[in-house]
Amino acid sequence: MWRGRKLSSCGVRFLETLGFGYPSTLAELPLRTSWSGNLQIKPWVFIEHRTMWFRAYRMTFSCLTRIKSYRSSWKRLCSTSQTTVDSNEVKTFLALAHKWWDEQGVFAPLHSMNDLRVPFIRDNLLKTSANHQLGKPLSGMKILDVGCGGGLLTEPLGRLGASVIGIDPVDENIKIAQHHKSFDPGLRKRIEYRACSLEEIVEETAETFDAVVASEVVEHVIDIEAFMQCCYRVLKPSGSLFVTTINKTQLSYALGIVFSEQIAGIVPKGTHTWEKFVSPEKLESILESNGLSVQTVAGMLYNPFSGYWHWSENTSLNYAAHAIRSKVQEHPEPAELFSKRETEELSANASTNPCVCEELKK
Numbered sequence: 001m002w003r004g005r006k007l008s009s010c011g012v013r014f015l016e017t018l019g020f021g022y023p024s025t026l027a028e029l030p031l032r033t034s035w036s037g038n039l040q041i042k043p044w045v046f047i048e049h050r051t052m053w054f055r056a057y058r059m060t061f062s063c064l065t066r067i068k069s070y071r072s073s074w075k076r077l078c079s080t081s082q083t084t085v086d087s088n089e090v091k092t093f094l095a096l097a098h099k100w101w102d103e104q105g106v107f108a109p110l111h112s113m114n115d116l117r118v119p120f121i122r123d124n125l126l127k128t129s130a131n132h133q134l135g136k137p138l139s140g141m142k143i144l145d146v147g148c149g150g151g152l153l154t155e156p157l158g159r160l161g162a163s164v165i166g167i168d169p170v171d172e173n174i175k176i177a178q179h180h181k182s183f184d185p186g187l188r189k190r191i192e193y194r195a196c197s198l199e200e201i202v203e204e205t206a207e208t209f210d211a212v213v214a215s216e217v218v219e220h221v222i223d224i225e226a227f228m229q230c231c232y233r234v235l236k237p238s239g240s241l242f243v244t245t246i247n248k249t250q251l252s253y254a255l256g257i258v259f260s261e262q263i264a265g266i267v268p269k270g271t272h273t274w275e276k277f278v279s280p281e282k283l284e285s286i287l288e289s290n291g292l293s294v295q296t297v298a299g300m301l302y303n304p305f306s307g308y309w310h311w312s313e314n315t316s317l318n319y320a321a322h323a324i325r326s327k328v329q330e331h332p333e334p335a336e337l338f339s340k341r342e343t344e345e346l347s348a349n350a351s352t353n354p355c356v357c358e359e360l361k362k
């Protein structure tokens with residue numbers, strides 16, 4: 001009772017729930033009604049109990065705040081442990097960040113790869129849309145360039161009229177990309193760069209992009225399956241995924257690592273780990289089992305003497321793949337499953353205390 005007012009049965013239940021031995025204390029109080037009904041407590045007695053009530057309330061509140069903070073750090077921990085970003089790769093690309101726009105430097109093969117990959121992306125996207133604006137055929141399309149590095153591929157896609165978001169876990173890469181974009185005022189509104197992982201984009205958005213591009217990236221990620229699940233989630237139904245990568249063959253070990261990195265120095269030593277390479281068959285099976293239907297796989301060959309790439313039927317070294325997200329969702333989405341399970345567990349734990357339930361809902 002507050003200064004003679006009744007303490008509601010809910011209030012009594014609340015005190016009981018807190019386990020403060022309230023009923024036994026109440027037994028000694030001069031009550032006007034029975035324990036099961038509403039309680040009336042005399043004002044001079046209640047002062048002591050009001051203090052208790054406040055303490056109890058404060059304790060509950062601090063417990064709930066603590067539960068909430070543990071819950072968010074637990075969530076953060078889970079998402080970090082599920083990251084596809086390898087810290088060693090971050091170190092490697094951080095050390096190379098200043099070299100992105102040196103066309104004769106270590107990224108020269110990526111510069112010249114644009115001759116193949118830009119038309120590959122453009123032409124496959126144009127197959128899916130009826131109206132093209134002359135000179136800006138990708139106008140109206142939203143593309144996510146994952147692992148954009150210094151923006152070597154992001155920029156030409158923006159010049160074709162697409163709105164492109166380039167993301168990369170290496171902060172320095174994004175700074176370089178942003179700086180280079182500023183030289184072309186036409187790209188100012190069309191390209192946005194962000195230093196973040198694909199997992200972070202997935203947490204913020206779903207079914208947003210007409211296309212996701214992961215060019216020369218999947219051979220650097222930790223968990224390729226998780227990576228593809230993320231690509232699936234950010235794509236609109238019928239959206240396109242473009243991947244270029246390196247096959248896992250003896251030839252790719254001999255030429256891609258021993259020759260390119262250790263003998264000719266075309267690529268800096270330690271850039272690639274053969275174990276992370278993926279065959280087109282394996283990639284196709286990962287894509288298909290994650291709701292992405294493979295349309296094209298094409299071999300790409302690099303001539304280190306001319307510095308040019310050309311298409312080939314041979315996929316034993318490099319290859320490009322185009323897949324389309326199926327319209328119907330065919331598999332459970334891990335993040336949703338996780339949050340559903342988490343909510344169920346928390347509700348089960350909180351179900352005994354309605355006030356806790358309310359607090360957790362916030």
Ligand SMILES: C[S@@+](CC[C@H](N)C(=O)[O-])C[C@H]1O[C@@H](n2cnc3c(N)ncnc32)[C@H](O)[C@@H]1O
Nearest residue numbers: 084085093110147148149152170215216220221
């Ligand atoms: C070989 S570069 C390719 C850059 C760009 N796509 C291009 O072709 O010009 C690989 C890029 O992937 C980024 N990367 C590494 N691991 C990644 C991950 N798990 N998710 C997204 N990007 C990643 C690196 O920071 C690096 O910028």
